[in-house]
Amino acid sequence: MPQSKAVNRRILLASRPHGAPTAANFKLDQTPVPVPAAGQVLLRTVYLSLDPYMRGRMSDAPSYAAPVEVGAIMVGGTVSKVEASEHPDYKVGDLVLSYSGWQDYALSDGKGLTRLDPKLGRPSYALGLLGMPGFTAYMGLLDIGQPQAGETVVVAAATGAVGSVVGQIAKLKGCRVVGIAGGADKCKYAVEELGFDACIDHRAADFPQQLAAACGKGIDVYFENVGGAVFEAVLPLLNTRARVPLCGMIASYNATGKPEGPDHLPSLMRRLLTRRIKLQGFIIFDDYGQRYPEFFKEMSGWIAAGKMKYREDIIDGLENAPQAFIGLLEGKNFGKLVIRSGDE
């Protein structure tokens, strides 16, 4: 369904999910395209980023950011085009990084907008490799993980927006990299395209054994973004003084309560103690926002040098965002999930 010049399609949070989100939790509505006042620009969404953290915004459980109100527009980062401008700094046709959310059009007074350099190549990379996911991979791995050459780095969701970058940076730092992904296709891609040393399918019945076999010297850095059964398999393999940067736990985002026992907390604590492990959560822009330029410069250099591969899973049509997002939480995407809601 193409974008209209007159109608603004918006996807609202219709109700809060109990467990996994369903289509009924979202509602597509339509309003007239707004008109910018003095000092404002009208933005048209070209790309909308879909990311696991959005599941947290659908709930009203306490978190690090306020929830989306029921009836409000779903939040999200976008690459948007200036369609009309009453703002001195922006002109029609400019591409900007915005946080317009799940809708075709938005007004902005310019706050929080970043103009995208057309020379950078794919504009959608601003939502991925050069944006929040890439920055998360970079800082979590390098600042908290502190990988040393020759060490073993394990990352789950290995072909995803964050995991694929974690693994490639770890390879650049001389580490042995073992990915974890869902399915043979993704594992093949991680090894053959991304250059990981191994990639294990977490759906395999003997996944813990396969992981142990691939990590003959144990695990020095585990980049944690999934939790659940994957973390349970990783835990016994963590080496003395291992580091575990923690940026997500998609496996439990849809949980409706505490899982049944046994209680794994004491064994985690025992492992952390006896192996003297550091486990540290981080929220990328809150903790590292001031270091974005450093990341941007280094990552741009790697991209220019051809050292960074990045796969995008691009879905056309804003109306498909709910279904794509539901699939993201089930691991159905292959690469960074992005909605292309309109022409560049």
Added chain:
Amino acid sequence: MPQSKAVNRRILLASRPHGAPTAANFKLDQTPVPVPAAGQVLLRTVYLSLDPYMRGRMSDAPSYAAPVEVGAIMVGGTVSKVEASEHPDYKVGDLVLSYSGWQDYALSDGKGLTRLDPKLGRPSYALGLLGMPGFTAYMGLLDIGQPQAGETVVVAAATGAVGSVVGQIAKLKGCRVVGIAGGADKCKYAVEELGFDACIDHRAADFPQQLAAACGKGIDVYFENVGGAVFEAVLPLLNTRARVPLCGMIASYNATGKPEGPDHLPSLMRRLLTRRIKLQGFIIFDDYGQRYPEFFKEMSGWIAAGKMKYREDIIDGLENAPQAFIGLLEGKNFGKLVIRSGDE
């Protein structure tokens, strides 16, 4: 029962405990006092340190140190007196810090011995305030915890060998200090003698509510040495960017398996993530051994300046070590538990 000049009493590990240790897991035997060969000294145990980590040595589950073999002497730090010397560096009457274990006499070739300066005051402090427990408190709090003036520091086992030192150092650094201890006597002591701002009895039915009330601004540093229900009450109070140095988890040392559910692991991970918390295990001499002189100098200065109170729970008689140790795991001691096995 006094020490003999001819008989060496030794306490052996008779069997591995299942759950809490019992008297039947220990065996007292007697052998002749050994005679030092050339290059050796004969040490007589004056003080034997009893510490929670010894529970780990009684099990053969994987840990950071080898288990005590069944039939072997229980390990432990001692303050010992040189009774006979064929070693050029030691003379009869010297007091040394040793790791002689649970016995009256031991031979040593001098390796690992530290001569104690008689001017330091109580020799038993070498097993506590100036030894492993004090060093653990110092490094865990300052290096991992990084407490800032005005922050809230919480420590459990608040009157114990480690906790009492953690809290007093935190007070020296300008923090608000809330202790957790078992019973009104210990809580009174923590506040009135050690100078903590508050101390909560974890046996109270409304312990979580009392703790929350005492930590009105949340918790910035939680020095974790107990685990279990105490940690569950602490977790929701941890502030953004809180630090949790982890040196022990006495609450689960006697566990015989994973506790029943629910599984608290996902909620821990969620808290670490959303509050960007650092949780880090450490083993004091393995991780910080090279910084012992720095600790020793500063702690000696605090002691000399009268800034450090330290309570010892001294039990006479090596034969009482098993019962005292069993009580230690139940929180029956009040202060650093030390066995006085012979005259200074």
